[in-house]
Amino acid sequence: MKKINKYISMVALGALTMVFNACTDECEREASPVQTDGITAYIDFNTPTSFAFLPDDEQSFEIKIGRQLTTEAATVHITAEGEKFNVPQTVEFAAGETEKAVKITFDIAIGASASVKIGIEEGDTYIYGLTEQTIKVARDYTWVSAGSLTFSDPIFTGAEGELKVEKAKEGNNLYRIIEPYCEEGAGIHLQFTLDDNHNAVSLLPVGSLFDLGNGYQLYYVPEQYPNYCFFTNEGNSFNFGFLFTDNGSDLYVGNGSFVWSKEYPGK
Known part of the structure; x- marks a missing residue:
């Protein structure tokens, strides 16, 4: 039995050597082509x-555009999809320059968010580079402490x-409960609004x-x-009811409650 095992092992080793040699001979790949002309631009x-902004922050951010071939001066053409954003259509490179910072401005309301897809125009791209990127911006409120609740x-x-409960300094009776359902530090808060008499109006977002x-995912559609x-x-x-889903289609009924024990504005 030992001889048979030894024989099988030798045959297997020989076969493995043949496969390895064959793969070495037949599986060699040509080197990836090198782009030697064009603008060769990339993001x-x-x-x-994503970027997050506070109400007093300038509504702008920068991205960097680079290029692989730098011998000559060049103009890189930029594409953009996002009506809230002002994106330069071109970026000018002097001879020898490898990278440029591009300033992008936007205009959205406090508490809102928007997205823009930025790209390098076809014909100016580097074949191994990042040629488009979608970026989301959000303008958050200034949140201040509003006590705590059970x-x-x-x-x-x-x-x-x-x-903890926080109130939006710039909002109209807008509040949020800090991380009621997520892990600590995840930063997902439940927002709600009150009327001028500090009575319940709505959970947010609606619809x-x-x-x-x-x-x-919570789905709140009272109408x-x-x-x-x-x-x-x-x-x-306070008492509240909502629908929720784990797949975007099947809805389940949920509810919850809280007692605003410290610093309730109605007291």
Whole structure:
């Protein structure tokens, strides 16, 4: 038996050697072609895909455009899709310049977000470079402390705990509960509005899916589903209902409540 095993091992080793040699002979690949002409422009691979701004921040950001061939001066043509953004149509390179910072400005309301797709025009691109990038910008409110509340979650965790509340300095009675459903540090907050008498008006957003940070998305549409989507209160005790989904199509009924125990504005 030992001899048979030895024989098989030798045959297998020989076969492996033949395959390796054959692969060495037949599987060699030609080197990738080198681009030796054209503008050879690209977008920096480290370009962020999102930016966040506070109300007092300038509504602008920069991206870097580089090029592979730098001997001569060149004009790189830029494409852009996003009506809220002002993107230069061209970038001028002097002879020897390898990289240029391009300033992009935008104009959106506080609390809003928008996206722009920036690209290098076909014919100016470097074949191995990043030639387009979609970038999202958001203008957040200035959030200030508004006390704390006891939050009850009977749907996802069955837990009850004390959470912080913040108010938007620039908002119209806009508040948010800090990370009620997500892991600590994930930064996903539940927003809601009150009227001038500090009574419940609405959860936010209305009519679109909102990622809760726990594998589910909230869907709050009170006009369409008034029996399931609601936000009410008696004094500092609030109740709310919503729909949620984990696949964007199947909807489930959810609810929760909180007691605004510290710094409730209605007191």
